[in-house]
Amino acid sequence: MGVFVFIVWGIEYLDIPLDRLFGMFGRMGSTLANRYYPPDIEYIIDADYFQYVIETVQMAYLGALFGLALTLPLGWFGAYNVTPSRRFVYPVARFATMGFRAVHEMIWAILFVSILGFGMLAGVLALTFFCAGFAGKLLAEEIEAIDMGPVEAMKATGANLFQVVIWGVYPQIRVAFTGIGIYTWDVAFRAATVVGFFGAGGMGWYLKRNVQQIETERVAAILLSIVALVIVSEIVSAWARARVMKMK
Numbered sequence: 441m442g443v444f445v446f447i448v449w450g451i452e453y454l455d456i457p458l459d460r461l462f463g464m465f466g467r468m469g470s471t472l473a474n475r476y477y478p479p480d481i482e483y484i485i486d487a488d489y490f491q492y493v494i495e496t497v498q499m500a501y502l503g504a505l506f507g508l509a510l511t512l513p514l515g516w517f518g519a520y521n522v523t524p525s526r527r528f529v530y531p532v533a534r535f536a537t538m539g540f541r542a543v544h545e546m547i548w549a550i551l552f553v554s555i556l557g558f559g560m561l562a563g564v565l566a567l568t569f570f571c572a573g574f575a576g577k578l579l580a581e582e583i584e585a586i587d588m589g590p591v592e593a594m595k596a597t598g599a600n601l602f603q604v605v606i607w608g609v610y611p612q613i614r615v616a617f618t619g620i621g622i623y624t625w626d627v628a629f630r631a632a633t634v635v636g637f638f639g640a641g642g643m644g645w646y647l648k649r650n651v652q653q654i655e656t657e658r659v660a661a662i663l664l665s666i667v668a669l670v671i672v673s674e675i676v677s678a679w680a681r682a683r684v685m686k687m688k
Contacts (some may be wrong), residue, residue: 461482470685473656475657475662477657478657478660479657479660479661479664480655480658480660480661481661481664483658483661483662484661484662484664484665487552487650489646489665490641492641492642492643492645492646493642493643493665493669494637495560495641495642495643496629496632496636496641496642496643496669497569497629497669498560498635499535499560499563499564499635499636499640499641499642500567500625500628500629500631500632501625501628501631502564502567502568503563503564503565503566503567503568503570503571503628503631503632504507504567504571504621504624504625504628504629506564506568506619506623507567507568507569507570507571507572507575507624507628508572508575508620510571510572510576511571511572511575511576511579511620511624512579513533514533514536514537514576514579514580515575515576515578515579515580515582515583516533516571516579516580516605516609517529517530517532517533518530518533518537518576518577518580519579519580519583519584520535520570520584521579521583521584521586521588521591521630522583522591522604522605522609524601531601533560533580534580536576537572537573537576537577537580538573538577539573540559540569540572540573540576540578541571541573541574541576542573543569543573544570545566545567545569545570545634545635546634546635546637546638548558548566548567548635549562549563549566549634549635549638549639549640550567550638550639551566552565552566552640553638553639553640558639558640558641559639559640559641560608560640560641560642562635562639562640562641563632563635563640563642566635566640566680567628567631567632567635570628570631571627571628572587574624574627575620575621575624578620578623579613579616579617579620582613582616582617582620583609583613586612586613587612588611590607590608590612591604591608591609593608594607594608619681621646622677622680622681623677625677626673626674626677629669629670629673630670630673632644633647633666633669633670636648643665643666645664646662647659647662647663647666650662
């Protein structure tokens, strides 16, 4: 009852016109039929556009790869149970992870484009920071949930910090880290189509250009190509996740 009252109060406070909201779907269908149909499929099967598709895939791959490389120290140093220093290293690693995650990938793209200029490098760096933010948090939480018995046993036998991490921590998080890596690539691929809209290259740049020129049928074709690529990415990710589950 309290939730219902809050929703009603929110609608009244925000002055949401419910009649226009319910009639939105009809207007949306009419707009899509009149302006975006039929999609200009010939436009997206051009060799020029295919190069931008490849650039988007490369941007997502490199962003996820560099992001995961950055995630390894962030996750290690940001895990309270295995960090080298709970007083100094732990808060710095956690703050860096939080900072990367707090800024949206579009803001990172705008920032790097303004510093480095238009192109794929700005997009790769934006995706790197974006991926490191949430993957670093996930990895740190996985490490904090491990069984500390093997770690304490190795420390008691005189193993150094790297030996403890390699032989005591990594075997316990191997499957989880693989899953995080797959999820990171999946998210990076979706984000790569967006950061290009802000000058980072790839399919997003094509989309921005046609939106600005009000080429609605070409925009529809580009959106369909993005949906198709995301579906392919989802299928590949599901297959990879199934393989990871068999590793357990």
